[in-house]
Every structure is written in C-alpha cells, then in structure tokens.
Amino acid sequence: MNQPKKKSELDLGAIPFKSSKEYKTGDWGVAHPKIDHSKCTKCTLCHFFCPEGAIKVREDGYTEVDYNYCKGCGICASECPVKCIEMIMKK
Amino acid sequence: MSELSLKELAKKPDLLCPGARLCAGCDEAIIVRLVLKATRGPTIVTNATGCLEVATSSFPYTAWDVPWIHSAFENTAATASGIEAAIKAMKKRKEGPLSTFEKIDVLAFAGDGGTYDIGFQALSGAIERGHDFTYVLLDNEAYMNTGIQRSGATPFTASTTTSPAGKVISGKMETKKPIDEIIIAHGLPYFATLNAAWPLDVVKKTRKSIEIEGPTFLHAIVPCSRGWRYPAEKTIEISRLAVQTCVFPLYEVNYQNGRPIYKLSSPSLSIAKRPESKRPIEDYLKSQGRFNHLFRPEKNVKLLEQIQESVNLKWEILLDKCGF
C-alpha cells in the first residue's frame, strides 16, 4: 500500500487521481460464477446484468468473468436463460 | 440505429468502471451501465448525493470515465441546468473545449429521495425552464444510502427504518407519490419508465431521451437487496416481477400537439393484450422482506386486497391513457 499523498503533493479541487479499476472488489463474495461455454448460446445477457461490468464479451462471442471485480452476487447464474452459469463456493 | 442491438452494445466499453463500492447485486449499477451504453457521444454526468455517488467517487478513486460532477443532494437538476447553460454559452461564443463538440449531452442521476423529496423543487424548476438534459430517477423506494428510511417513493405498507412494521402499524401507511403523473404534467417532451430486466428497452428509451431536445425524464425501478430484503441474485427477477404484476408498468409518453401520447412498452403491452398473464401482486410482495409482515404471522388479507385493488386501479387508468 502506497503512503497517502501529502498536502503539498495534492492538486487543488480534490480530483480523484486513480481509476476504481485499481480497487479490486473480487474478494467481496463467497462464491464465484463459472460459465460452461459448451451450453452457452452467446446471448450476452450476463454481460448486461452484471452490476460490476465484470463479465466481458470475448471476440468469439462467449462471455468471460473478470474475477478481479466479481462480487459474487449471482445474478448472472440466476438469469442465464440456459443455466450454463454455476456459482461455485470459494475455498 | 444498428448499434442499438445487444450484440453491438456488448462491445461498447463501460463508462462506469469496475471497482465501485456498491453492494453486490446492485440494480443501480446495472441501470447506469445500460444508460451509459446508450450515450451517443460526448456526455457530462451530474449525480445527486446517494449510494451511486459515494460508492463510485471515493477519493482518490473514481469509477467514472465520463466528465462527472457531484454537488449536493437536492440540486442535481439545478447543477444540470448550469452545465447545460455553460455548454450553450460557450458554443454560442465558440470558446473553450466544450465549444469544439457538435453536441454534448447532459445526464443527471438521482435517487428517489433526491427526486420525490429533497430535490423536487430544483427538478420541477429545471423542467419548467426547458433545459436540454436527461434526468434518470433511480427509484429504490427509500433512503438506502443512509440506512433504508422511508421516502415519498416508498410504497404503501413497506417496512423501512423510519416506517417499521410494528404491532399496531403495518409499515408505511401512506401511498407512493405519483411522480410520473407529476413529471408528465410539466409537459416535457419525453418521459419513460425503465426496468433493467429489459436491457435493450432501457438502452433504446435512453437513446431516444438523449436525442430529444429539451428536458426528458427516465424513471427506473431499482430493486435493492439490502433495503427490500431479498438475496442479491434475485435483483433482476424482482425487477421483472414489478412489470409482470403491473405495479411498475413500462411505458413512454411523448407530447404531440400539446397532448401527452401514452404508449405501453412491449413487456407491459403484452399483458394489456393478454390480461390473464398479469400476475398477482402477492408474487411481488412475498419475494421481499420489507413486506414480510403482510404474510406473517398470518396473512393480512385486508391489506393485500387493498394493495391489489390499488395496483389494478392504477393499471386501468394507465390502460385508459394508452387507449385500451
């Protein structure tokens, strides 16, 4: 963890200087989704329903979870029309 | 409008970045991601104080890859007025970076507290003055950021921390303020309701509201797992139930020749066409802990009937307006 900046190092106006992407929320949840691409129809709904934007659509049309940010809410698994997403308890 | 397909929208990078500190399963984040996917170009966002604001702008971090400003709780529409006036002034004078863009859209996000209650005056004033901006109401039906206190948007009988269900009072005894009717009565060019369970509908309505000149208003229902007391994975399911039970119908309103033209959106339209598909309000209520006292220790048939009648009446009035 970096030391917080000093007054003299801060710009005026309290403008955030870091992207939230540097703040990983992947350890929040107790379970994480696992997508079974063999059943996936590439509907991409899980990408739209993910509150974190942690489910990306790949070039090949399949979706993929970024575990750095997934908070494990389970909406994707709950909403998948073909039930190809399973929530796996973290060890 | 080819880009407004889910396939194309999926490629558009999120302007609300990951790493925000909203609760797991937060519907606000889903709606905001969708709304931002609907932007057509340069956009400035203003945000009322609330969950969305605190969870996305915790110094030194920010989740916003758009120019974004938070000022206070009740002044979102006034802040948007100032931004819009500045854009107009600088374009007119051909001065500054804002004048270099052909069009800059202004989006305002506020919760139900910031809209129904404390921000109501500023909102009404901004709509009356006709500023060109899109106001997105993220309605989770209570003050969630301060710990689930009742607001003007809290529905009848919902239990909150300031309208708790007790031995003699069954939650909030007043009904939800009819914000849609009040906003529509301003005669603004476009109004629509949003529900994250229908992502493409959200995006299309948002794009339409952005493209229309003048003040436009989007009312999104945003279930809150903490405040409504349900498991986080049910956010979309409960959101969908709000439409299926007709407690939160999806529709839009355009003013044409001075008359409001109401139009049901397809999820609600199909219920209008097949009334038997309308689900009982109990399905919606029993899915949420905030209505537990209506079912336990024994079912409160009287209140449940009262709620169902109220939903029916409001739905019928809307159907009338939509020409059914």
Place this chain on the structure above:
Amino acid sequence: MGLNGDEAVAYAIKQVNPDVVAAYPITPQTIIVEKFSEYVANGLVDSEFVAVESEHSALSACVGASASGARAYTATAANGLALMWEILYIASGMRQPIVMSVVNRALSGPLNIHNDHSDSMGARDSGWIQIYCENSQEVYDSHIIAWRIAEDLNVQLPIMVCFDGFTISHTMENVYTLNDDIIKAFIGKRTFPKVSGHLGETELRLNPSCPITMGAMDLQDYYFEHKVQQHEALQMALKVITSTENEFSKYSGRNYGLVQGYKMEDAEVALIGIGSAMGTSKYVVNQLRTQGIKAGLIKIRTYRPFPKEALIEAIGDCSTIGIIEKTLSFGTTGGPLYQDIKSALYDYNKKPTIVGFVHGLGGRDTSPENLIQTYQKLIKIKDKNERISTLQYIGLRE
C-alpha cells in the same frame, strides 16, 4: 454616470459579460437581475441567463456552469444567501471562482428587508473571499476586479462582493465607468489550473476530451489536506487582491487597499468598521477634527481573508478604538469584526483599548450625531484609561 448600487453592478456585469448568470430575485438585490434581464432582452449581453426557482438552485447552477468552464455570476441577499448556505461551502470546496453580489440585508426573523450585515457575516467561514464596499463607485470597481482575484491560479476561490441594501443599492450616485474595451482587456479569458485526474493531466473543468470527477467523496484520508489547501489559497488572496487593485488603478485611478485608514496618522481615537457607514464616519471625523479632536477611521474592505497585517499597520499608535458593526454574534463577546480584530491584536505589543459597538441592525439609521457620541465615548474611555469589555449599542432604546 448616475447609477444606484444595483445598477452599477448590473452595468459592470454587462461589461464583463459572463457566460452564465443564474439568479433569483430578492429585495434589495432585485434591480440587479431586472436590469441584467433587460440587457439580455435587448441583446446587449449574450450571457445565458437562467432565471432559477430558488437561490439554492442559483448557486447550484453557477457551480455546474463554473465547473464546465464558464464564468458564472449570481446575486443575492439575506434569506437568499441563507438558502444557498450548503452550496457556499461546496463552491469553495470545489474551488470554483464564482462571483456573487451580496446586497446586505438583515436576516429573518423577524422579517426585515433593510440593511445590516447579519447575512454575509454569517458566511465569513465559508471559504469565500469577502469584499465590502462603501459606495456605488466601489461597488462598480469591485465587480470588475473580483473576477481576476477569484480566477487567479493561486486563488481559485469564489468571491462575494458585499454592499449595503438600500443605502447603496437604491441610492443614485455618480459612478465613473470604464469603457468596454478596457474592461474586456483587463478581465481577459478565464484560466484554469492543471490537475492530474485518473485519465491524465488536464485542466480543472468538465471536458469530454479528458474526463475528471468533480465533487468526489473525501473522507478521513484526504479531506483535512484539501481543507488546509483551501485555507492557504484564501490567505494567498491577500496578495492577489492588492496586486489586482494596483493594476486596475492604472486604468481607473482608484485604489482602495485591503483596509483604508482615514486620518489615522495622529489619531488618538478611531472607529473601525465596514460598508456604507464608513462614508458617514469620514464626515464625522472631519467635523471632530475641526473641533481639535484627533479622530480617525479605518475601513475594512477585504474581510476574508482577514487583513491582519494591514490592519495593524493602519492602527499604528492609536490607543483607543471602537469597532462598529451591523452584526450581533449572539451569545458571544461582540460582533464578528470585534472578535477578529481583538484576536488579531492579542499578539501585538501595543494593545490598544478596544470597545465593541453594534449599530444599525435591521436598517436602523446611524446618524452623524450617533457617531459623534460614539467618538466622545471613546475619548472618555481614553481619558479615564478604562477598559470596557461589554458590548455597546449605538442607537438602541435601552
């Protein structure tokens, strides 16, 4: 030209031609917005005029506009300023160089529309620069230089230009105006400080080319540092006010200073105050001088930041001082001016006798006779070598 204080403001703002003016009417500020609306209606300015639905929204719209890079102006008084309260701190915390006229009026309740300083004095700790004017000329000049002070890259803070309701706002005086070209050249374009946002270095403004986040939540980790930065910027304004006034005086021939001493060189008794009462006080000083009484006067023009050094210099060797002010600070030792001056002099080795006087609340007239009596009171105190720590009132029926 013949202008009342409000008209002088409207005329100055017309010449400045800010990008956005957002205002709400309130007596005695109303003439400013009416006059400015006429300028807009007649195409004499091309500012975006936003006739908002409250003062809270007036200042909120100014914050939104200013954050978008616009020059933003508003005007208010009394209860209107009170309604803006929350946004005062937000504007200064966000470092937005908004210019606001405060046409000083007594705060409710009970309702009163006349002049005192209870409105803006309450806002003395809001992080805004505060300048108080004595007459319409000063009002006009201050509304020009205000922009340069607020927008200075070492300052970047909002500014209130305060002047007395009715006494100045509605009283016709001869005001020397400068021509539009001089004003335009003097004001120049707004400049912006550089900041490092999360997407790179850019200017402190909302710009889709390099988005920044303004008004972030700022907790235990950084709020303290940001507040001290604000304090330092406000202190810095002392220098900037002086240098800006010096530069302006080249065009106008008028230079007011942070504080103005009047016949203080050999003064044995003096009053210190602000606003229009200073004009009457000068008249009284002249009268007393003809009677051989060594009376003096110090007008505080810049009240925030507090001009401690300039004040001490102006006091010089004067041994007995009365602070006259139109604000009661309920339940304290005196008015805010009295408290500030007394604390400024605590470490000063000469320690003059200081007596606090409150006058003119709710527009009560302070006559030359009232002021003569006040000076006489000071002379008596001086002769008896008394110390009076209880608050005195001028013109109160006790």
